[in-house]
Amino acid sequence: MATTPTSTPVPKTNRIGLSIAEYKGGKTTLCAGCGHNAISERIIDAMYEMGVSPERVIKPSGIGCSSKAPAYFMSRSHSFNAVHGRMPSVATGAMLANRNLIALGVSGDGDTASIGIGQFVHLMRRNLPIIYIIEDNGVYGLTKGQFSATADLGSKLKTGVINDLPPIDTCVLAIQLGATFVGRSFSGDKRQLHSMLKAAVAHNGTVMLDIVSPCVTFNDHEGSTKSYKYMKDHEEPLQDINFVPVFEEINVEYDPGTTVEVTMHDGSRLRLRKLEEDYDATDKILAVKRLAEGHAKGEVLTGVFYVNTQAPNFIEMLNMTDNPLTTLPESVVRPGREVLEQVMEELR
Amino acid sequence: MATTDVALHEDSGSLERKRVVNDMSIQVGTVNGSGSQSSNTVLLRSIFQMGVPVSGKNLFPSNIAGLPTWYTIRANKDGYIARKKEIDFLVAMNPETAREDVMSLAAGAVALYDEPLNLRTLRNDLVFYSVPYDKLVAPVCPEAKLRKLVKNMIYVGVVAKLLDIDMAEVEKAIRKQFAKKVKAANLNLAAVQAGYDYAAANLLKRDPYHIQRMDKTTGKIIIDGNSAAALGCMFAGCTVVTWYPITPSSSLVETMIEYMKRFRIGPDGKATFAIVQAEDELAAIGMVIGAGWAGARAMTATAGPGISLMAEFAGLAYYVEVPAVIWDIQRVGPSTGLPTRTSQGDILSIAFLSHGDTKNILLIPCSAEECFTMAQDAFELAEHFQTPVFVMSDLDLGMNNWMADPFPYPEKPIKRGKVLSKEDLERLGGFARYKDVDGDGIGYRTLPGTDHPAAAYFARGSGHNERSQYSERPDDFEKNMERLNRKFETARSFVPRPVLISNGKSKIGIIAYGTSHWAILESRDQLRKEYKVETDYLRLRAYPFPREVHGFVEQHERVYLVEQNRDAQMLTLLKLDVRPELVTRLHSISHIHGLPLDARSVTDEIIMMEGK
Ligand SMILES: Cc1ncc(C[n+]2csc(CCOP(=O)(O)OP(=O)(O)O)c2C)c(N)n1
Ligand code: SF4
Ligand SMILES: [Mg+2]
Numbered sequence: 001m002a003t004t005p006t007s008t009p010v011p012k013t014n015r016i017g018l019s020i021a022e023y024k025g026g027k028t029t030l031c032a033g034c035g036h037n038a039i040s041e042r043i044i045d046a047m048y049e050m051g052v053s054p055e056r057v058i059k060p061s062g063i064g065c066s067s068k069a070p071a072y073f074m075s076r077s078h079s080f081n082a083v084h085g086r087m088p089s090v091a092t093g094a095m096l097a098n099r100n101l102i103a104l105g106v107s108g109d110g111d112t113a114s115i116g117i118g119q120f121v122h123l124m125r126r127n128l129p130i131i132y133i134i135e136d137n138g139v140y141g142l143t144k145g146q147f148s149a150t151a152d153l154g155s156k157l158k159t160g161v162i163n164d165l166p167p168i169d170t171c172v173l174a175i176q177l178g179a180t181f182v183g184r185s186f187s188g189d190k191r192q193l194h195s196m197l198k199a200a201v202a203h204n205g206t207v208m209l210d211i212v213s214p215c216v217t218f219n220d221h222e223g224s225t226k227s228y229k230y231m232k233d234h235e236e237p238l239q240d241i242n243f244v245p246v247f248e249e250i251n252v253e254y255d256p257g258t259t260v261e262v263t264m265h266d267g268s269r270l271r272l273r274k275l276e277e278d279y280d281a282t283d284k285i286l287a288v289k290r291l292a293e294g295h296a297k298g299e300v301l302t303g304v305f306y307v308n309t310q311a312p313n314f315i316e317m318l319n320m321t322d323n324p325l326t327t328l329p330e331s332v333v334r335p336g337r338e339v340l341e342q343v344m345e346e347l348r
Numbered sequence: 349m350a351t352t353d354v355a356l357h358e359d360s361g362s363l364e365r366k367r368v369v370n371d372m373s374i375q376v377g378t379v380n381g382s383g384s385q386s387s388n389t390v391l392l393r394s395i396f397q398m399g400v401p402v403s404g405k406n407l408f409p410s411n412i413a414g415l416p417t418w419y420t421i422r423a424n425k426d427g428y429i430a431r432k433k434e435i436d437f438l439v440a441m442n443p444e445t446a447r448e449d450v451m452s453l454a455a456g457a458v459a460l461y462d463e464p465l466n467l468r469t470l471r472n473d474l475v476f477y478s479v480p481y482d483k484l485v486a487p488v489c490p491e492a493k494l495r496k497l498v499k500n501m502i503y504v505g506v507v508a509k510l511l512d513i514d515m516a517e518v519e520k521a522i523r524k525q526f527a528k529k530v531k532a533a534n535l536n537l538a539a540v541q542a543g544y545d546y547a548a549a550n551l552l553k554r555d556p557y558h559i560q561r562m563d564k565t566t567g568k569i570i571i572d573g574n575s576a577a578a579l580g581c582m583f584a585g586c587t588v589v590t591w592y593p594i595t596p597s598s599s600l601v602e603t604m605i606e607y608m609k610r611f612r613i614g615p616d617g618k619a620t621f622a623i624v625q626a627e628d629e630l631a632a633i634g635m636v637i638g639a640g641w642a643g644a645r646a647m648t649a650t651a652g653p654g655i656s657l658m659a660e661f662a663g664l665a666y667y668v669e670v671p672a673v674i675w676d677i678q679r680v681g682p683s684t685g686l687p688t689r690t691s692q693g694d695i696l697s698i699a700f701l702s703h704g705d706t707k708n709i710l711l712i713p714c715s716a717e718e719c720f721t722m723a724q725d726a727f728e729l730a731e732h733f734q735t736p737v738f739v740m741s742d743l744d745l746g747m748n749n750w751m752a753d754p755f756p757y758p759e760k761p762i763k764r765g766k767v768l769s770k771e772d773l774e775r776l777g778g779f780a781r782y783k784d785v786d787g788d789g790i791g792y793r794t795l796p797g798t799d800h801p802a803a804a805y806f807a808r809g810s811g812h813n814e815r816s817q818y819s820e821r822p823d824d825f826e827k828n829m830e831r832l833n834r835k836f837e838t839a840r841s842f843v844p845r846p847v848l849i850s851n852g853k854s855k856i857g858i859i860a861y862g863t864s865h866w867a868i869l870e871s872r873d874q875l876r877k878e879y880k881v882e883t884d885y886l887r888l889r890a891y892p893f894p895r896e897v898h899g900f901v902e903q904h905e906r907v908y909l910v911e912q913n914r915d916a917q918m919l920t921l922l923k924l925d926v927r928p929e930l931v932t933r934l935h936s937i938s939h940i941h942g943l944p945l946d947a948r949s950v951t952d953e954i955i956m957m958e959g960k
Contacts, residue, residue: 022801026817055803058796060638071806071818078796080641080668081808082634083660089631093638093646096588096622098797101642119634122627321618325587326643326795330762332620333585333645335611337757343579343607344754347569 015051015247023048025073035187035213036066036135040073042190043104043133046197047074050245057102058094062087062116065142066108066135066213077104085116088123091130092314098324099315102201103130110140113149113168120170124177124206126314131200131207132179134170135187137215138226145218150210156223170210171305172291175284180205180308182287184301186231187213192302195241199304202245204265205313212300231300238279238290238303239272262307272304281307365456368556370400370425373432374507376439377449380409380417383497384441386525386536387504388419392749393521394504394513395423396570399562403429403866404749405944408688416445423559426873429751430866431944437511437557439503440467450474458555460506475555477547479506484546488538501536505543510551511559515544569752573745574649576716577675578604579755580723581647582612585762586673588646589623590635595687596743597649597677629654633661633674640671641807643767643795645727649675652694653682655701662736663702666832667810669782669791671730671765673723675739677746680942689942690743692862696917698738699891704810705829707836709737710891711844713745714865716752718889724758725844731765733790733839742912744863744944766792773800781805781816782828789835836892843890846897850884856958857904859897861888861918863944864910870947871954878951879960888918893925901930908954910937912945 013019023044028037047057054076061067063084070079082090091105112120112134123132138151147155150170151163174182181203185193193211200207212231214220220227225234239260244250246267254261254271260281262270272281280286287306294301321328374391378384385406392404400423409415422432434454440446440461447470450459455473463480481499489498508518518540526533577600581589591601605623612620626632632648639646650658655676665672678694680686701708711726713719722739730737768779773794779802782791791814794803805816812828813819849872860868865887875881886900901907901922909919916936923931937953939945 053799055799055801056797058642076801076804078794078804079806079808080638081806082637083664086630086634086661089626089634090638090641092624092631093588093590093635093640093644094642094796095638096590096624096635097639097642097644097646098795101797118627119631122631318622318624319618320622321614321616321620324797325620325622325639326797328587328620330585332614333587333612334583334758334762339611340579340583340755340757344569347571348567 014048016053018048018054020044020048022076023054023074025075026071028072030065030068030072031217033216034065035137035215036069037072038187039133039135039193039211039213040069042193042197044073045194046201050198050201051247052102052201056100057104058091059104059106060087060091060094061106062108062111063142064108064111064140065215067106067111069135070106085111085114086119087111088116088119092123092126092128095128095130095315096318096325098326099320100324103128105130105132107132107134108141109134109136109138109148109150113170117149117168121173121177124174124179124208127178127180127205127311128314129205131209134208134210135213136170136210136226137213137219138224139215139219141215141218145215152225155225156221158218158221169291169295171208172288174206174208175287175306178206178311179208180311181207181304182306183304184210184212186235186302187211188228188231189235189302192237192241195243196304198243198245199241199264199268199270202243202264202266202268203307204309205311234298234300236294236299236301237275238301238305239275239281241304242271242273244269244271262309265309270304270307281305365556367558369558369560370423370562372423372436372557373434374421374423374437374439375435375449376419376441376503377445378417378419378441378500379444380411380415382441382500384417384419384500387500388421389749390501390518390521390525391504391507392421393524393570394508394517395421395559396565396751397517397520398513398559399565400425400559401427401429401564401751403751405431405744406748407943416442425562425564427564428866428870428947430870431946433946433948437507437555439507440465441500441503458557460503460510477506477510477551479503479543479546484542485539488542489535494535498535498539501539502543505540505545506547506551508540509544509547510553510555511557513559514561565751567754569754570749571716571752572599572747572749573713573716573719573741574600574677574747575603576719576752576755577649577723577739577741577746578607580720581673582607583758584645584724584727586645586647586727587621588636588639588644589621589648590626590632590639590646591648592626592629592632592650592654594651594654596679596747597651597654597675599747600649600675600677629657630661633658633672636672636674637661637665637670640665640730641668641796645673645731647673647675649677651677651679651687655694655698659702662708663704663706664809665736666702666706666708668807669734669793670736670807671734672736673726673730673739674736675741678740678742686942688743690863690912690944691940691942692740692742692864692912693917695740695911695913696915696920698740699921707892709733709735709839709843710740711737712740712861712889714862714887715745716750717755719745720755722844728763729839729842732763732842733835734765734793735835740862742863748944766790768792768794768798768803770798770800770803773798773802778802780814782812782831783814784831784834788838789831789833790838840892840894843892843894845894846889846900847887848885848896848900851882854882854884855905856881856883857900857907858883858885858910858954859888859900859907859918859922860885860910864912867945867947867950868910871950874947874951875954879955881955881958881960891921893922897922898926901926901933905933906935907933908935908937908957910939910945910950912939914938914940
């Protein structure tokens with residue numbers, strides 16, 4: 001499997017001495033060919049290659065086939081299968097409690113764009129440190145194939161029902177609301193998704209990735225705009241994405257004329273070779289405009305639409321003590337007798 | 349709206365009655381947002397500082413400014429601090445309600461009013477005093493726009509003079525109220541003095557009411573239940589608070605923010621807590637659960653509408669077994685019902701909150717002291733039993749001013765329940781999250797971030813086996829449900845015990861809980877003194893019911909369960925618990941007027957039901 005442009009052979013263990021097996025999960029119970037399974041594979045690869053300690057990772061999810069996926073990768077990480085549409089709040093609470101955790105939230109298009117849209121927008125707004133993945137198939141897989149709110153106008157269900165409502169573009173929303181790393185990919189685009197996930201690990205703040213992930217059982221037919229075939233025909237990558245982690249040497253120079261290099265929070269580099277002349281992933285307004293144009297033209301744009309490595313994340317804004325709140329001893333969290341006496345005196 | 353319903357009596361009799369010392373209720377009728385809160389607090393504090401037991405209750409509308417509001421102060425030498433049904437001394441400041449307020453007074457009561465209202469003509473069986481507030485306020489308050497506020501201080505001075513409240517105490521109360529704002533304190537003091545002087549020069553005392561110094565408040569504090577709860581949570585070591593504003597719970601978190609900023613900033617200048625205003629109650633409880641799962645002491649505070657939104661998550665927390673503390677400051681009804689009126693209407697829905705089989709632990713404070721101590725109990729129990737714990741306060745307790753003994757410093761160390769560390773896991777080699785190792789139904793948990801390859805488990809709802817693996821096997825499900833039941837049964841002997849007052853001979857038992865307590869204390873004395881009816885009393889402090897609750901029902905022929913809801917909610921829970929043949933012993937006395945419970949109503953009802 002190709003990882004970096006230099007194609008160094010994948011070592012048997014990663015930089016923290018773990019083999020890839022340590023990143024595996026339980027055996028999947030999702031349908032064979034379901035896009036969600038491919039995403040799980042990419043997550044395993046990315047976490048392994050980035051040398052993330054599985055014990056630091058939490059995998060909150062909502063409800064849906066997609067939200068079941070955390071059972072199928074990284075068993076050494078804690079998971080929390082929450083209630084439908086409410087993964088963001090559980091993730092937020094956990095990150096407040098322990099700021100050292102690395103949150104990888106998994107949701108579906110139904111879970112996020114319908115029942116969970118309220119929590120979704122507020123999580124984006126807070127720029128919580130989290131990798132928020134929408135495994136987007138345009139339908140409710142787990143409840144057997146109803147349209148979701150990301151289904152495209154005019155797309156057709158297996159039953160012949162045509163969707164006559166416009167889709168919610170979760171990437172546009174995320175960019176507008178304050179997420180600081182926003183992209184779209186495709187479960188079948190191994191190389192792009194892999195680089196994007198690794199960059200996501202290096203980012204500080206909310207990473208929102210909408211990953212088109214075909215549902216082979218309910219939405220992979222002619223007339224669907226979230227099928228493998230439709231994606232193969234319509235995927236329009238904005239950039240060629242290369243990610244160079246901080247712990248890897250850079251062997252290849254890049255051409256500043258054609259490539260934008262973004263230095264990530266941890267010093268890693270994200271290299272975006274422009275496939276479109278004037279696209280600039282640090283320009284919010286441009287990103288939203290380009291996405292709107294894409295919709296008008298019927299393209300499925302993929303790539304890193306927006307990245308901002310400077311904005312403070314939610315946890316930083318709260319001015320919390322450096323040690324996780326969960327670890328604070330009684331002597332720190334229970335004020336002394338003199339404090340109670342002082343307060344009582346004030347109330348006399 | 350009148351807050352009492354006593355008919356007008358023609359035969360008022362002589363107004364030269366016997367002196368009534370340290371036993372009266374004062375009601376101030378004002379307009380919401382007119383700043384009368386400070387005046388009322390000063391009046392309350394002044395009486396308190398005179399050593400006389402007091403309580404203050406604000407009856408306010410769901411409105412920011414403009415609608416009528418009443419504040420009732422009860423002073424009582426015997427320490428009765430429940431709402432008193434009858435008003436003895438009315439301060440009629442609101443032109444809109446003054447008429448009705450006066451008409452609803454019992455004969456012999458006092459009405460102090462703004463001169464232009466000319467209320468004197470309404471009745472001839474009351475003691476009237478009038479004060480030309482506008483004339484008095486102008487000289488003490490040159491700034492016209494402040495006059496509306498300062499005007500209210502004038503009645504404090506008038507009342508002080510009429511009731512013999514020491515002006516030195518009034519001044520002390522003002523200085524406290526305006527703490528660092530010396531200018532404001534002086535301005536208000538001048539207004540009080542103007543009222544006092546006016547009364548001294550112009551009003552001839554014709555009513556029997558007097559405040560006389562005594563020593564029943566020495567060392568005590570005045571605090572509202574929400575502030576007490578906030579302090580309790582701070583001293584309980586709470587680290588994560590998430591909330592969504594709703595009356596009457598908002599002040600709990602807002603006060604907590606103030607205290608935490610003062611006392612929970614570490615030496616590094618950084619917070620040892622996180623307080624987040626969530627986008628709604630769904631998110632608030634979700635954050636609490638996320639934080640509790642990750643190992644923080646986390647809480648939220650809300651009222652009925654928020655509780656409804658939290659239902660699904662509460663059930664998940666019950667099954668995933670995550671500690672959480674939820675304060676429900678109960679109020680009346682949904683939506684725009686009577687959001688600013690008190691109630692005990694969420695008992696039944698919270699006991700079983702969520703879908704499927706769910707049973708929750710409820711703690712029920714009756715006082716500011718208990719808001720403080722039960723905050724700590726709540727966190728201890730939530731972590732010990734790994735489950736949501738609901739603290740059932742109410743608007744009366746949460747938002748009104750109560751006398752209290754100084755709070756005891758928590759002596760017991762904080763215990764975090766059955767949590768396995770990295771070292772434990774090294775020793776054990778692994779663990780099964782939902783295995784009942786100790787026979788109490790409580791499993792061992794690990795926290796995310798624990799640096800051991802065997803630490804992780806998959807937190808999910810009901811469909812799991814002992815190892816927290818997904819399972820739809822009937823035996824796994826049944827076993828888990830039975831264990832959860834065992835855990836709930838264990839909780840019976842861990843929750844705060846009921847408080848029993850018994851002479852061992854009475855056939856009549858009263859059961860009550862929360863703020864009804866204060867009316868019951870007084871009502872039992874009324875029953876004894878006026879009707880020679882002896883009663884035993886058991887005050888519930890928690891659900892599930894400890895065993896002595898069942899014993900109390902066994903020992904009494906008739907048990908009156910007093911509560912502030914329509915559907916006898918606690919009685920319904922008790923019916924599920926006691927032996928079937930005892931159910932007929934239980935009788936409901938319910939109050940649903942949205943006002944704090946008074947003793948007289950309870951007494952009347954018990955006497956009626958006793959057929960006396
Ligand atoms: C409150 C609530 N309402 C409805 C459901 C039923 N439900 C389960 S999954 C789901 C839709 C999931 O769709 P999506 O998030 O797109 O996930 P997918 O299965 O497509 O991966 C629904 C409606 C539920 N679990 N909870
Ligand atoms: S139903 Fe669709 S979404 Fe669900 S597992 Fe099967 S293919 Fe995937
Ligand atoms: Mg879906």
